[in-house]
Structures are given as structure tokens and as C-alpha cells.
Amino acid sequence: MKGLAKLTTTPKTEQTTHAGLQAWVDEVAELTQPRDIRWITGTPEEWTELTDQLVEAGTLVRLNEEKKPNSFWCASDPSDVARVEDRTFICSVEERDAGPTNNWMAPDEMKAIMTDLYRGSMQGRTMYVIPFVMGHLDAKVPMFGVEITDSAYVAVSMLVMARCGEKVLRKIEETNASFVPALHSVGAPLAEGEQDVTWPCSDTKYIVHFPEERTIWSYGSGYGGNALLGKKCYSLRIASAMARDEGWMAEHMLILKLTNPQGKVHYIAAAFPSACGKTNLAMIDPTIPGWKAEMVGDDIAWMRFGEDGRLYAVNPEAGLFGVAPGTGESTNPNAMATVNQGNSVFTNVALTDDGDIWWEGMTDEKPAHLTSWLGEDWTPESDKPAAHPNSRFCTPIAQCPIAAPEYDNPDGVPISAILFGGRRKTTIPLVYESRDWTHGTFVGATLSSETTAAATGAVGVVRRDPMAMLPFLGYNATDYFGHWLQIGKQADASKLPRIFGVNWFRRDEDGSFLWPGYGENSRVLKWIVDRLEGDAEAVETPIGLVPAPGALDIDGLDVTEEHLAKAGAVRPEEWAEELPLIEEWFTKFGDELPAELWAEFDGLKARINAA
Ligand code: GTP
Ligand code: SPV
Numbered sequence: 202m203k204g205l206a207k208l209t210t211t212p213k214t215e216q217t218t219h220a221g222l223q224a225w226v227d228e229v230a231e232l233t234q235p236r237d238i239r240w241i242t243g244t245p246e247e248w249t250e251l252t253d254q255l256v257e258a259g260t261l262v263r264l265n266e267e268k269k270p271n272s273f274w275c276a277s278d279p280s281d282v283a284r285v286e287d288r289t290f291i292c293s294v295e296e297r298d299a300g301p302t303n304n305w306m307a308p309d310e311m312k313a314i315m316t317d318l319y320r321g322s323m324q325g326r327t328m329y330v331i332p333f334v335m336g337h338l339d340a341k342v343p344m345f346g347v348e349i350t351d352s353a354y355v356a357v358s359m360l361v362m363a364r365c366g367e368k369v370l371r372k373i374e375e376t377n378a379s380f381v382p383a384l385h386s387v388g389a390p391l392a393e394g395e396q397d398v399t400w401p402c403s404d405t406k407y408i409v410h411f412p413e414e415r416t417i418w419s420y421g422s423g424y425g426g427n428a429l430l431g432k433k434c435y436s437l438r439i440a441s442a443m444a445r446d447e448g449w450m451a452e453h454m455l456i457l458k459l460t461n462p463q464g465k466v467h468y469i470a471a472a473f474p475s476a477c478g479k480t481n482l483a484m485i486d487p488t489i490p491g492w493k494a495e496m497v498g499d500d501i502a503w504m505r506f507g508e509d510g511r512l513y514a515v516n517p518e519a520g521l522f523g524v525a526p527g528t529g530e531s532t533n534p535n536a537m538a539t540v541n542q543g544n545s546v547f548t549n550v551a552l553t554d555d556g557d558i559w560w561e562g563m564t565d566e567k568p569a570h571l572t573s574w575l576g577e578d579w580t581p582e583s584d585k586p587a588a589h590p591n592s593r594f595c596t597p598i599a600q601c602p603i604a605a606p607e608y609d610n611p612d613g614v615p616i617s618a619i620l621f622g623g624r625r626k627t628t629i630p631l632v633y634e635s636r637d638w639t640h641g642t643f644v645g646a647t648l649s650s651e652t653t654a655a656a657t658g659a660v661g662v663v664r665r666d667p668m669a670m671l672p673f674l675g676y677n678a679t680d681y682f683g684h685w686l687q688i689g690k691q692a693d694a695s696k697l698p699r700i701f702g703v704n705w706f707r708r709d710e711d712g713s714f715l716w717p718g719y720g721e722n723s724r725v726l727k728w729i730v731d732r733l734e735g736d737a738e739a740v741e742t743p744i745g746l747v748p749a750p751g752a753l754d755i756d757g758l759d760v761t762e763e764h765l766a767k768a769g770a771v772r773p774e775e776w777a778e779e780l781p782l783i784e785e786w787f788t789k790f791g792d793e794l795p796a797e798l799w800a801e802f803d804g805l806k807a808r809i810n811a812a
């Protein structure tokens with residue numbers, strides 16, 4: 202970088218016997234010119250040292266030990282608060298392999314641009330080397346990664362979100378394993394003597410994936426999905442490309458364990474777009490008696506066929522990076538209990554005067570005074586929210602009072618049902634069941650939702666988000682649909698998960714939610730599990746099967762018959778407006794869209810027109 206003091210020597214570390222890793226670390230250090238290099242080991246002392254250092258730098262504020270032990274408040278740069286989909290690229294060798302839903306640039310061209318950006322980009326900073334494993338270290342094939350970052354905030358967050366450190370490194374060495382190299386720089390080099398800011402980042406941002414090389418390069422942002430590269434970048438974009446090649450599935454799904462009153466267990470996976478209710482459903486506190494819910498995962502599911510022919514899902518993560526606003530004792534008591542144990546980082550929420558945190562929806566009564574996420578004085582009269590709509594808690598899964606022991610099982614759990622859902626004010630009913638895997642694939646491929654604050658850009662715009670993977674697909678979307686269909690063909694149909702559509706977000710004419718949601722979603726889960734067990738009635742509609750009159754348990758539910766009917770209705774006139782949107786979406790894929798999906802569309806159209 203021009204104007205910056207060039208180091209006379211590049212710091213070297215000889216921390217690993219893995220020649221490939223050592224060579225990559227040396228190469229990155231040579232390019233980025235950090236002040237020093239630190240290998241993350243994962244000890245409690247290291248956590249304390251790094252968080253103390255971040256407090257000293259003003260990036261973190263230590264919270265009141267009695268309220269949130271070992272926890273921190275963090276305010277980002279106001280411009281760096283969400284995923285940047287327009288700056289996210291899949292740089293496959295062939296453009297076709299990224300298209301048509303992703304941004305693409307030729308790998309060499311992108312590497313040239315980013316190599317220039319990385320040159321000297323870590324000057325004045327420490328470069329952290331973070332060995333991590335997504336999924337279990339004792340998995341049959343452990344999925345290793347190493348993130349290099351110049352952000353201590355990222356290092357600390359990675360320590361919560363993934364299994365990291367010394368033990369992982371030793372296993373990489375012992376097995377001479379390959380790993381996904383994941384390079385991250387905030388893109389804010391410091392000149393000699395220059396005072397740092399509390400949240401360094403750059404106006405130039407690139408979140409880039411090289412799927413054939415299984416490599417990630419990220420530049421310019423410190424925010425979660427842009428910077429914690431084990432999460433969306435590895436576990437979805439890179440892993441989806443691996444899964445296509447190897448016959449498994451990497452999906453944007455929560456994993457929930459349900460036990461019915463008879464003691465029968467079912468594991469359910471659900472794909473909802475960002476900020477559409479995965480974490481909440483994963484931690485559900487059922488309102489119906491006798492049902493028990495436990496969390497296996499809240500964001501990502503890797504699914505492989507087991508020897509018994511069923512699909513087994515593992516959660517590759519060790520932490521929760523959850524949307525804060527809307528999380529409270531009444532909506533998600535299990536999330537509150539998790540963060541109240543401490544050991545958490547809260548980003549872009551508000552700070553209370555007694556050193557605790559607050560966000561919209563945490564309590565009914567608003568605190569009299571807060572420091573907002575923007576660092577401004579806030580009172581209930583303020584016209585801006587106290588917490589950013591995409592503010593997040595970063596907290597260990599192990600602290601969740603309803604974490605299922607299986608979350609730590611390297612082989613995962615067998616999935617009985619898959620749910621697809623989004624935020625739709627109209628059209629999509631509370632719940633419906635697809636007829637078979639191919640129809641279910643159609644339900645997933647046409648999934649739509651109103652956009653949210655989890656990504657930069659407009660909020661509330663309906664867009665198609667196939668399988669909730671639109672921003673996370675590491676390869677061509679038509680190949681991805683083909684992969685789903687192929688999974689259905691290679692399996693014994695009776696062992697495949699059944700596929701359902703849900704919508705907690707349908708609204709009345711006055712804009713209010715028709716369905717109370719949250720814990721009451723257990724009523725829908727009950728119907729689904731009862732369907733699996735052959736104990737619940739359904740009726741045919743043009744879009745699939747819906748609960749027969751009386752089949753949904755509404756005992757004790759505080760909802761009028763009228764609202765319930767509106768929440769569950771399949772209205773042909775609304776679907777008549779939906780059909781052209783689906784057709785337009787499919788037309789985008791031209792001839793490459795699998796014929797089975799066009800056939801499903803034609804069938805739906807015929808049934809709607811006949812209704
Ligand atoms: P990401 O972490 O971005 O992937 O989001 P997510 O899918 O995990 O969504 P999350 O569970 O964090 O919920 C996002 C927002 O939706 C929060 O503000 C929740 O309070 C709200 N929400 C979740 N479930 C429901 C529901 O059943 N009904 C209503 N009305 N809102 C809900
Ligand atoms: C999402 O946006 O889907 C998230 C948060 O879960 S992030 O880690 O930023 O992707």
C-alpha cells in the first residue's frame with residue numbers, strides 16, 4: 202500500500218509440521234505484511250487475552266459480570282452490518298458453473314484484483330491463524346479449514362462459532378489432511394504510529410469463493426457472514442460444491458429434535474431464508490402439552506445417506522449467530538437462557554446503563570435510557586431503533602438449555618421431514634405437505650420470501666429464494682435442482698424425509714400476523730409429526746395436502762376461527778397471481794431447468810385453473 206512503512210522483514214512462524222499450511226501462511230504473510238503472526242490455540246487464557254485486548258482497543262465493552270459473565274458489547278462501523286450479496290462472488294472456472302443466480306468473475310481476474318488489495322493490507326496488525334473444523338473432529342471425514350484474519354474480533358467470534366485451535370491443528374498434521382484455506386482481511390492497514398479505529402473495515406468489499414480450489418478470499422468487512430468464513434462461505438457455498446461432487450447435501454437448515462408424548466423421536470430440518478425464523482424454531486418452547494423440543498442446529502445442515510438408507514444431518518457449527526431483535530422471554534426463552542449464561546459477543550445491540558444489553562422485543566417495557574448501537578443516547582421517545590435490525594448474539598450452543606446431546610454426535614441424526622418456509626404476507630398457507638420428493642423439490646425451488654435486514658439492500662421485497670440458498674449456492678442453480686432430484690432418485694422413497702411448506706408470516710388486511718408463531722408453531726410441528734406417524738388427517742388442495750378440518754390442534758390457542766381460516770387458506774385467486782412469478786423465475790434458467798420442475802409447474806397451473 203502506498204504511503205505505508207514497508208517492513209524490512211516478514212514475520213515468520215514455524216508453528217506447524219504441515220508443509221502445505223506452513224507454505225500458505227508464509228505466502229500470506231509475505232503478501233499482507235502483518236506486524237506479527239499468532240496461531241489460535243483455543244485455550245481460556247487466550248480468549249481472555251484477546252478479549253482484554255479488544256476491550257483496550259475500544260472494539261469490545263465488557264458487560265456487567267453479574268448479568269452477562271465473560272460477555273461483550275460491540276458496535277460495528279455503521280456501514281458494516283450485514284452480508285453484502287452484491288459483493289459476493291462465485292469464481293468458478295466457467296461462468297456457467299456459477300450462474301445464473303451468482304455474481305461471477307474469472308478466477309485469474311479476481312485474484313489479480315484481490316492480490317493488489319491484500320498487498321500490505323495487514324500492516325500494523327496481528328495476523329491470526331485459526332485452524333478449525335466444521336462438524337466434528339471425530340467425523341469419518343473431518344472437514345478442516347484454516348482462516349487467516351487480521352481481526353481479533355473475528356478470531357474471538359470464530360472461537361465461539363466453530364471447533365478451533367491446537368487439537369484441530371494437531372489432527373490436520375497427523376493425518377496430513379487437506380483444508381479449506383480461508384483468507385480474510387478487514388482491508389485497513391495501519392501506518393507507523395497511526396491510531397486504529399474501533400471497527401476497521403474498508404469501503405471496498407469482496408466475498409469470494411473459488412469452488413474448484415475450495416478456497417475463500419474475503420476483504421473489507423468484519424461482519425459475521427462476510428468474515429467468519431467457516432459459516433456461510435465454507436459450510437454452504439464451498440460445501441455445496443463439495444456435496445454436489447460427492448453425493449451429499451449442504452443446506453441452509455435448522456435441525457430440531459422432537460419427542461412426542463408417546464416418547465417417539467423425530468428429527469426435522471427446516472430451510473428458511475435469513476431472518477425468517479430458523480433460530481427461533483430450532484429453540485422452540487412448545488405450547489402443547491407432552492411435546493419436547495431440543496436443538497441440534499439453528500442454521501446449517503450437512504446431510505449424508507447413512508448405511509440404513511436414511512438421510513443423516515449434522516450441524517457443522519459450535520455456536521449460534523442469532524438475530525437479536527425479537528428475541529425475548531416470551532418469544533424465545535431458550536435463547537435468552539443461552540445468552541444469560543455469558544461467554545457471548547453481542548454486536549450492534551444497545552447497551553444499558555448498568556452494563557447489560559437490550560434490543561427491540563427483548564422486554565415489553567423499554568428501558569428509560571440506553572446507548573444505541575450507533576453510540577448515541579437513546580430513550581423510548583427516540584425515533585431510531587436502539588439495536589440495528591440485524592444485530593446479533595454470538596453464543597456457544599453448549600450453553601443452550603435445550604441443546605440435544607446429539608448436536609455433538611459426529612454421525613448426525615436421521616431426518617424425517619424437511620420444511621421450506623419464508624416470510625409471505627399472502628398466498629402461502631400456514632402448512633401444506635408435498636405429494637412426494639419431486640413435488641417437494643418444486644416447493645423448495647420456488648420458495649419465496651420478503652427480503653430482510655440480514656443482507657444489505659431493500660427490505661420487504663418478495664424474491665424467489667430456492668431452498669433458502671439463493672445467497673449461499675456455490676454452483677449453478679439448475680445443477681443444484683438436478684442434485685436434489687437425483688438424491689430423490691437414488692434413495693428408497695420410503696426412507697426419504699417428507700417435505701412440507703410453512704408460512705408463519707401471513708398477514709391480515711390490517712397488517713397484523715394471522716398466526717401467533719413462536720411456541721405456537723409446535724401445533725404445526727405436531728400435525729407434521731402426526732402425519733409421519735400416520736395419525737393426522739389431510740385434505741387435497743391444488744398445491745398439496747393441508748390439515749383436514751379439526752386436524753390442527755388448537756386446544757387452548759388464543760386465535761379466532763376467522764384468523765385461523767385465513768392463515769391456512771389456499772386461495773386460487775392468490776395462486777393465480779403467483780403462477781406468473783414462478784414461471785418468470787423458471788424462465789430465467791432457460792432450457793437447463795430440469796424438465797421435472799416444469800412438469801410440476803404445469804400440473805400446479807392446471808390444478809389452480811381448474812379450482
Ligand atoms: P438467520 O440467522 O439470519 O439465518 O435468521 P433465522 O432464520 O435464524 O431467523 P430468526 O429465528 O433469528 O428470526 C428472525 C426474526 O423473525 C426475529 O426477529 C424473530 O423474532 C422473528 N420470528 C421468528 N419466528 C417467528 C414467528 O414464528 N412468527 C413471527 N411473527 N416472527 C418470528
Ligand atoms: C444469515 O444472514 O443467514 C445469517 C447471518 O445467519 S450471517 O452469518 O451473516 O450469514
Ligand code: MN
Nearest residue numbers: 479480523524
Ligand atoms: Mn439464525
